[in-house]
Amino acid sequence: xxxxxxxxxxxxxxxxxxxxxxxxxxxxxxxxxxxxxxxxxxxxxxxxxxxxxxxxxxxxxxxxxxxxxxxxxxxxxxxxxxxxxxxxxxxxxxxxxxxxxxxxxxxxxxxxxxxxxxxxxxxxxxxxxxxx
Numbered sequence: 001x002x003x004x005x006x007x008x009x010x011x012x013x014x015x016x017x018x019x020x021x022x023x024x025x026x027x028x029x030x031x032x033x034x035x036x037x038x039x040x041x042x043x044x045x046x047x048x049x050x051x052x053x054x055x056x057x058x059x060x061x062x063x064x065x066x067x068x069x070x071x072x073x074x075x076x077x078x079x080x081x082x083x084x085x086x087x088x089x090x091x092x093x094x095x096x097x098x099x100x101x102x103x104x105x106x107x108x109x110x111x112x113x114x115x116x117x118x119x120x121x122x123x124x125x126x127x128x129x130x131x132x
Contacts, residue, residue: 010048010054012041012044012048014041016041017037017038017040017041017044018037018105019108020108020109021040021108021109021110022037022101022103022108022109022110023036023037024036024037024110025037025040025108025109025110025111025112026110026111026112027039027040027043027111027112027113028112028113028114029043029047029113029114030092030114031043031047031124050082050124051082051083051084051085051090051124052084052085052087053082053083054080054081054082054083055080055081056078056079056080057078057079057080057081058077058078058096059076059077059078059079060076060077061074061075061076062074062075063075063100069102070101071100071101071102071110072099072100072107073097073098073099073100074097074098074099074100075095075096075097076095076096077093077094077095077096078092078093078094078095078096078114079091079092079093080092080093080094084122084124088121088122089121090119090120090121090122090123090124091119091120091121092116092118092119092120093116093118093119094114094115094116094117094118095114095115096112096113096114096115097112097113097115098110098111098112098113099111
């Protein structure tokens with residue numbers, strides 16, 4: 001039987017960031033905003049480090065490609081499960097929007113935003129949220 005890790009891949013490094021983001025990427029999340037690939041990398045490492053495990057599930061992906069195909073607008077619904085280090089859960093339902101650009105290396109996220117619609121459980125201490 002295969003030994004599969006069913007949670008998020010947590011190998012977040014500069015190579016990972018180059019594969020997914022433009023150099024001048026902007027992001028807006030419930031725990032902060034950042035500009036530039038290195039800022040997004042640091043933010044992602046910090047965010048995932050708050051939890052023992054995470055799993056992010058995307059559904060209903062929609063995209064609209066601009067004429068010429070150099071830019072696309074993408075949106076999706078997200079269900080994110082976060083396991084605190086004490087084993088308790090913090091679950092979030094939200095909506096994500098992104099701009100994807102064609103680069104010489106391939107398509108990369110240029111702008112991302114996450115809108116929280118609902119939460120359940122206790123968020124990290126320094127993050128707002130409404131537990132249901």
